[in-house]
Amino acid sequence: MNKTQKILLAWAAVLALIGFALRSAVAGMRFSFAFLEGLAVLVVVYLMLDLLEKRKNLRGVRVAKRIYLVLLVAGVVLFSVLEGLILSEAHTDRNGATSCMIVLGAGLYGPDPSPILKSRLDTALFYLNECPDLPVIVTGSQGAGENRSEAEAMREYLMKRGVASGRIYVEPEANSTEENLRYAKALLIQKGIDPGNLAVALVTNEFHLCRAKFLASQNGMHVMGIAAKTPYVWLKINYFVREAFGLAKDILCGG
DSSP states (O other): OOHHHHHHHHHHHHHHHHHHHHHHHSTTOHHHHHHHHHHHHHHHHHHHHHHHHHHHOOHHHHHHHHHHHHHHHHHHHHHHHHHHHHHHTOSOOOOOOOSEEEEEOOOEETTEEOHHHHHHHHHHHHHHHHSTTOOEEEEOOOOTTOSSOHHHHHHHHHHHTTOOGGGEEEEOOOOSHHHHHHHHHHHHHHTTOOTTTSOEEEEEEGGGHHHHHHHHHHTTOOEEEEEEOOSSHHHHHHHHHHHHHHHHHHHHHTO
């Protein structure tokens, strides 16, 4: 094994160890674990092809190694483009008149909002206090390991901080961002609001706005994005990287 191959092996080991350390020590980092382990596997596959090429000198191995490199470069380019789109939408849109607010659900820690969900709710509270007549939809189902729906936890959180119960509409069935928006749209129409013509304020974290707005447009909704600040640097990095894969899936599958 030459020097370059030893460096590649060391990088694979470092990536794998960092992944295990993050999963063990930091809550909410399962994606980072999977991502880093995946990178380690990609490095090991390249290393194996490189070893075979140098030891066996087979034309088929050389071709496979070049194809693999092309695919890796294409993946990096695609990832960079998607991250560029995500970053370009990671801000609150210019304020304008809205007919309603939608706050997208996220996970619970026991009965309470997770840090990600809390950041969305605190951001929503600021705007709800500024617009005391604005109704709000909280949306999200009961996930695995949760003892109630995210929407119910969100409703309770807002009410404890002064938002009147009559302003809050609960949508407790949605299991994904696409369902959050589709079910919220149905609830809006039921309440006499057409989200295709009247703008709706959409509250979610900055990393999530690009995909959420794309899915909203797929559902014929006119939304104004409101960006909640993601707490903790490690969570922000984790979710910004993860979101590129979610955006790619939704674009390919049409939401």
